[in-house]
Amino acid sequence: MPEPRTLLAVHAHPDDECISTGGILARYAAEGVRTVLVTCTDGAVGEISDPALATPENLAEVRSRELDESVRVLRVSRLVKLGYRDSGMAGTADNDDPRSFAQSSFEEALERVVRVVREEQPRVVVTYDERGGYGHPDHVRAHRVAVAAFEAAGDAGRFPAAGPAWSASKLYYAVVPRSAMRAMGERMRAAGIEAPFREIREDEDMPFGVPDERVTTFVDVSKYIADKRASLVAHRTQMGADQFFMRIPESLFGDIFGRETFQRVVGSGPVPEDDLFAGL
Ligand SMILES: [Zn+2]
Numbered sequence: 001m002p003e004p005r006t007l008l009a010v011h012a013h014p015d016d017e018c019i020s021t022g023g024i025l026a027r028y029a030a031e032g033v034r035t036v037l038v039t040c041t042d043g044a045v046g047e048i049s050d051p052a053l054a055t056p057e058n059l060a061e062v063r064s065r066e067l068d069e070s071v072r073v074l075r076v077s078r079l080v081k082l083g084y085r086d087s088g089m090a091g092t093a094d095n096d097d098p099r100s101f102a103q104s105s106f107e108e109a110l111e112r113v114v115r116v117v118r119e120e121q122p123r124v125v126v127t128y129d130e131r132g133g134y135g136h137p138d139h140v141r142a143h144r145v146a147v148a149a150f151e152a153a154g155d156a157g158r159f160p161a162a163g164p165a166w167s168a169s170k171l172y173y174a175v176v177p178r179s180a181m182r183a184m185g186e187r188m189r190a191a192g193i194e195a196p197f198r199e200i201r202e203d204e205d206m207p208f209g210v211p212d213e214r215v216t217t218f219v220d221v222s223k224y225i226a227d228k229r230a231s232l233v234a235h236r237t238q239m240g241a242d243q244f245f246m247r248i249p250e251s252l253f254g255d256i257f258g259r260e261t262f263q264r265v266v267g268s269g270p271v272p273e274d275d276l277f278a279g280l
Pocket of ligand 1: 012013016136139
């Protein structure tokens with residue numbers, strides 16, 4: 001019997017699974033990999049694209065159902081909702097809410113993700129980089145929890161009640177090279193769409209993208225682009241017609257989002273590589 005291959009992705013909000021990892025989730029599921037998604041928060045502070053869809057009071061509930069639909073489209077094997085309250089952006093009142101993910105017990109979230117790692121025994125774990133992609137407090141915390149869980153799950157002395165130790169083989173950060181962000185802006189402007197990334201600089205303060213040399217892994221997900229877009233569309237409260245991703249015509253969507261890129265942080269073998277399971 002071949003060892004079953006499992007991929008674990010740790011994300012902050014409902015809908016974060018789509019853009020940076022929707023393609024790999026769909027592709028690896030189609031290739032027989034067991035895929036597991038941990039979503040840390042309830043998205044209660046998100047947008048409401050249409051008041052007919054949700055109210056601020058029931059947004060978390062509505063987004064929970066949208067997430068269910070997204071993972072159905074991506075054929076995710078198991079979805080784990082940690083259910084912390086969305087922390088909102090830094091500096092807002094939501095960010096100080098004691099129920100928020102940002103204010104919650106780090107150790108508690110860590111133990112819960114360690115338990116998932118030990119139950120699922122993934123070879124590959126994917127999360128955000130140290131800036132959470134763009135600095136959202138929930139993304140930064142999801143990164144910290146995921147990286148700590150990757151380490152702690154393999155240490156039998158930590159959280160012994162959370163199951164027998166398991167060491168995953170590879171850890172990746174989903175990152176976008178700045179050259180790809182520039183190319184995206186150019187493609188969008190050429191198509192007459194206003195791109196939010198007018199100037200992608202190479203300095204430390206630049207919130208979007210990473211220097212190209214950090215990117216080790218380029219995965220072709222072009223065959224799964226329809227699933228990736230459909231998973232995004234499932235998040236109806238977030239994806240109004242004015243929303244940036246929704247303004248990208250379907251014909252251009254594949255050009256821009258048909259490749260997902262990662263930084264390999266733990267794992268060995270030659271780079272660049274084109275498969276998260278390369279060498280396993
Ligand atoms: Zn998010």
